[in-house]
Amino acid sequence: xxxxxxxxxxxxxxxxxxxxxxxxIQILGELWDGSTRFNEIRRGVPGISTGxxxxxxxxxxxxxxxxxxxxxxxxxxxxxxxxKAEELDDILVALxxxxxxxxxxxxxxxxxxxxxxxxxxRKKILDEELPKKRNVLRFNFGDALPPCSTYWLITKxxxxxxxxxxxxxxxxxxxxxxxxxVMSGIYLGRRRLAREIEDGRLFLSGDARIAKTMDRWLKLxxxxxxxxxxxx
Amino acid sequence: xxxxxxxxxxxxxxxxxxxxxxxxIQILGELWDGSTRFNEIRRGVPGISTGxxxxxxxxxxxxxxxxxxxxxxxxxxxxxxxxKAEELDDILVALxxxxxxxxxxxxxxxxxxxxxxxxxxRKKILDEELPKKRNVLRFNFGDALPPCSTYWLITKxxxxxxxxxxxxxxxxxxxxxxxxxVMSGIYLGRRRLAREIEDGRLFLSGDARIAKTMDRWLKLxxxxxxxxxxxx
DNA sequence: CGGGATCCGTAAAGATACTG
DNA sequence: CAGTATCTTTACGGATCCCG
Numbered sequence: 001x002x003x004x005x006x007x008x009x010x011x012x013x014x015x016x017x018x019x020x021x022x023x024x025i026q027i028l029g030e031l032w033d034g035s036t037r038f039n040e041i042r043r044g045v046p047g048i049s050t051g052x053x054x055x056x057x058x059x060x061x062x063x064x065x066x067x068x069x070x071x072x073x074x075x076x077x078x079x080x081x082x083x084k085a086e087e088l089d090d091i092l093v094a095l096x097x098x099x100x101x102x103x104x105x106x107x108x109x110x111x112x113x114x115x116x117x118x119x120x121x122r123k124k125i126l127d128e129e130l131p132k133k134r135n136v137l138r139f140n141f142g143d144a145l146p147p148c149s150t151y152w153l154i155t156k157x158x159x160x161x162x163x164x165x166x167x168x169x170x171x172x173x174x175x176x177x178x179x180x181x182v183m184s185g186i187y188l189g190r191r192r193l194a195r196e197i198e199d200g201r202l203f204l205s206g207d208a209r210i211a212k213t214m215d216r217w218l219k220l221x222x223x224x225x226x227x228x229x230x231x232x
Numbered sequence: 233x234x235x236x237x238x239x240x241x242x243x244x245x246x247x248x249x250x251x252x253x254x255x256x257i258q259i260l261g262e263l264w265d266g267s268t269r270f271n272e273i274r275r276g277v278p279g280i281s282t283g284x285x286x287x288x289x290x291x292x293x294x295x296x297x298x299x300x301x302x303x304x305x306x307x308x309x310x311x312x313x314x315x316k317a318e319e320l321d322d323i324l325v326a327l328x329x330x331x332x333x334x335x336x337x338x339x340x341x342x343x344x345x346x347x348x349x350x351x352x353x354r355k356k357i358l359d360e361e362l363p364k365k366r367n368v369l370r371f372n373f374g375d376a377l378p379p380c381s382t383y384w385l386i387t388k389x390x391x392x393x394x395x396x397x398x399x400x401x402x403x404x405x406x407x408x409x410x411x412x413x414v415m416s417g418i419y420l421g422r423r424r425l426a427r428e429i430e431d432g433r434l435f436l437s438g439d440a441r442i443a444k445t446m447d448r449w450l451k452l453x454x455x456x457x458x459x460x461x462x463x464x
Numbered sequence: 465c466g467g468g469a470t471c472c473g474t475a476a477a478g479a480t481a482c483t484g
Numbered sequence: 485c486a487g488t489a490t491c492t493t494t495a496c497g498g499a500t501c502c503c504g
Contacts, residue, residue: 003475003476003496004475004496004497006255006258006279007278007279007345007348008258008277008279008348009348009349009352009416009419009420009453010258010261010328010453010455011328011329011331011332011335011420011453011455012257012261012324012327012328012331013257013258013261014331014335015327015328015330015331015335016257016258018331018335020252020254021476021477022252022476022477023238023477025244025245025248026238026240026242026245026248029242029244029245037485037486038485038486038487039485039486039487045240046239047238047239047240047478048477048478049477049478049479049480050480050486050487050488051477051478051479051480051487051488051489051490052476052477052478053487054486054487054488064334075485075486076485076486077485077486077487084334087330087333087334088330090326091323091326091327091330092244094322094323094326095244095247095323096242096243096244096247097243098247098319098320098323099243099244099246099247099250100243101319102296102316102319103243103246103247103250113239116239116240116241117241120241184241187241188241188243221241221242221243223242223243235477235494235495236477236478236494253495254495254496255496269466269467270466270467270468271465271466271467279497280497281496281497281498281499282467282468282469283468283469283470283471283496283497283498284495284496284497285468286467286468286469307466307504308466309466309467
């Protein structure tokens with residue numbers, strides 16, 4: 001099952017043999033973010049095929065990176081990182097900071113689509129900073145093609161946010177009108193929210209309390225702070 | 233030229249896209265160790281084919297990880313790491329420590345041959361700790377197949393050590409008789425030199441001054457200290 | 465001899481369909 | 485929901501050849 005080993009004495013090469021197979025690190029990241037089910041991982045890591053995800057999870061179990069837990073009652077299967085995998089956390093964060101500093105922004109923002117962005121933002125909403133009720137936020141992206149350019153994000157106190165791609169019928173508390181490029185730039189710390197609103201690249205309308213506190217209820221990427229561009 | 237991107241927002245995935253292609257990190261490691269020429273890199277990274285090394289070096293230039301310098305006079309070509317690549321150093325060292333701690337020793341010592349070991353040790357000889365003259369050390373590995381089980385390592389003050397696979401004809405200052413498994417275990421900090429000599433798994437004969445100071449003139453892997461096994 | 469390019473067989477990854 | 489099965493495409497490995 002494992003690839004041909006490098007045959008070198010440096011332990012780094014042994015780490016490479018375990019971590020380099022495509023999607024391995026992305027799967028670990030998704031588990032780190034709290035996903036535990038097969039199809040949950042799939043949604044968080046769009047682009048991987050079911051066959052390859054299945055194969056990787058088996059390999060990662062064999063390497064001691066992932067634990068598979070089956071509930072004998074329901075038959076449900078959950079995947080978790082092992083302690084060995086958790087010990088990579090600091091290294092992966094350092095790697096993210098390195099990438100944020102050394103890989104150009106334009107490259108880093110290519111090839112991302114609105115649905116992946118929304119799935120990422122979904123976990124970044126702090127419901128404690130929103131009114132203690134159900135809140136419906138409608139995102140519309142001008143640079144995404146119509147069938148997939150509008151998303152409804154629904155929050156309830158104490159529950160994870162939900163994403164809808166069709167109108168759930170609720171009244172909208174906040175309308176967000178922007179581009180995928182702008183929104184992901186803000187998330188990654190490459191653009192400032194206040195500046196983008198000021199310059200007219202991001203429009204907010206609806207409940208003014210929610211609009212005014214967007215910098216509080218929207219958590220940015222942990223890599224946002226590293227960014228090298230002038231944030232003045 | 234680049235592989236299909238992951239399409240995720242996490243900067244770690246961007247780092248993966250640059251560093252995951254096979255041999256990329258091993259090439260950086262060899263450049264870090266001081267190799268600069270195409271065929272020098274090949275010897276330090278046995279297993280990579282010439283075609284793939286050539287292709288990788290081009291990709292790594294495009295990514296800004298490697299700089300290619302051609303001497304206009306001689307036409308000689310040297311490769312160097314860029315600053316961007318050097319900023320990975322601490323992360324790669326941390327990854328090596330992680331591997332040393334979390335990947336089992338038996339696995340880590342598989343699939344290594346005597347010639348790769350000797351090529352590694354060649355750079356680990358501190359000639360200041362040896363007599364100020366030419367010294368000839370003969371390594372013989374009991375667990376390697378005969379045509380490739382004997383190596384002559386020749387040191388001269390102030391010069392890099394040389395490896396010979398056939399008898400250079402000089403008098404031998406020190407004979408080292410052991411197994412590849414034992415010698416690489418010592419190098420990686422998984423076995424103690426004194427213990428291996430004591431227990432008869434490594435024999436030294438010849439110049440007693442050189443034999444007695446082996447722990448000084450043989451530098452171990454930078455990962456040797458992390459090792460989790462009892463070193464008592 | 466150093467620094468590659470070319471060709472071909474195999475192994476890994478991607479796309480899609482289907483199943484208990 | 486949690487995967488298999490199958491087919492196509494791309495990447496890698498190994499050998500050979502080339503050129504200044």
